[in-house]
Amino acid sequence: MKPSTRLFLSHTEGTRTTEDYTALFHDIENMRRIGSDLPVFTSDNWDAIKDALVSVYGFIFQPPYKGRGRPPNPIMIPYHDLKYAQVCKIRQKGRVVNIVQRVVFGAVDEVLHLLGADDGCKINTSYVERINLTIRNCLARFIRKTMNESKKMKMHVCTIDFFQAWYNLVKPHKSLRERLENDSKRKWKKRTPAMAEGLTNHIWSLEELLTFKVPIP
Numbered sequence: 001m002k003p004s005t006r007l008f009l010s011h012t013e014g015t016r017t018t019e020d021y022t023a024l025f026h027d028i029e030n031m032r033r034i035g036s037d038l039p040v041f042t043s044d045n046w047d048a049i050k051d052a053l054v055s056v057y058g059f060i061f062q063p064p065y066k067g068r069g070r071p072p073n074p075i076m077i078p079y080h081d082l083k084y085a086q087v088c089k090i091r092q093k094g095r096v097v098n099i100v101q102r103v104v105f106g107a108v109d110e111v112l113h114l115l116g117a118d119d120g121c122k123i124n125t126s127y128v129e130r131i132n133l134t135i136r137n138c139l140a141r142f143i144r145k146t147m148n149e150s151k152k153m154k155m156h157v158c159t160i161d162f163f164q165a166w167y168n169l170v171k172p173h174k175s176l177r178e179r180l181e182n183d184s185k186r187k188w189k190k191r192t193p194a195m196a197e198g199l200t201n202h203i204w205s206l207e208e209l210l211t212f213k214v215p216i217p
Contacts (some may be wrong), residue, residue: 001037002133002197004196005176005196006175006176006193006196007193007194007196008131009031010031011024011160011164012024012027013156016048017048018048018052018213019052020048021049021051021053022055022056025033025052025056025057026056036084037081038079040083040084040085040111040114040115041082041083041084042084042086042123042124042125043086043125044086044087045087045089050104053078053082054076054077054078055149057078057079058076058078058079058082059076059077060068060074060076061074061076065071078105081106082106083103083105083110083111083114084103084106085103085104085106085115085123085125086101086102087099087100087123087124087125087216088100117214121203122139131167135160138163139159139160139163142154165209166206166209167193168192168199169192169194169200169203170205170206170209171192171195172191172203173191173192173193176190176193176195176196177189177190177191178191190203191203192204
């Protein structure tokens with residue numbers, strides 16, 4: 001999820017393993033515009049996310065041999081411009097008793113500034129948590145312990161793909177609307193995440209979405 005435009009960037013199906021997160025970050029990296037800066041990543045406290053980020057946005061480094069003992073093995077270290085922050089929930093007896101925020105990769109001041117957290121706000125994962133709620137409200141497949149759950153992975157993936165397209169192109173977001181100064185009939189111009197990102201100039205209809213064909217180069 002890209003917070004500035006609410007664009008639903010990518011998703012991957014599976015469990016919370018390093019391999020699944022690596023596939024997700026590879027997909028995001030393939031979509032990143034040439035010359036653009038690395039995004040700031042935020043998540044909850046899960047080691048698989050940290051390991052996947054380093055595997056995609058890192059390189060192999062050979063520590064120098066100090067002349068004693070066995071030579072050190074090569075290690076993966078993150079690029080200097082990788083920025084990653086975590087929101088860690090401390091639980092006792094199943095209840096959250098404290099929330100710890102920390103910057104894992106990158107300079108603390110720079111990460112907080114890019115997240116807008118240097119003006120009194122906090123590091124949070126509210127945007128992705130909100131889209132998780134939207135998905136559960138819109139797709140019965142995600143309601144736990146019901147007969148609507150997905151039976152086949154292929155259909156599950158297709159459903160999420162369709163939801164992603166609908167969310168980005170068809171569904172206007174109130175937080176993205178723009179005020180119209182010279183229009184006596186309307187005060188606001190509705191926008192979708194794709195419009196805010198500059199991918200299209202209008203709100204798509206379901207018919208347009210379902211009949212759209214990718215041009216063959």
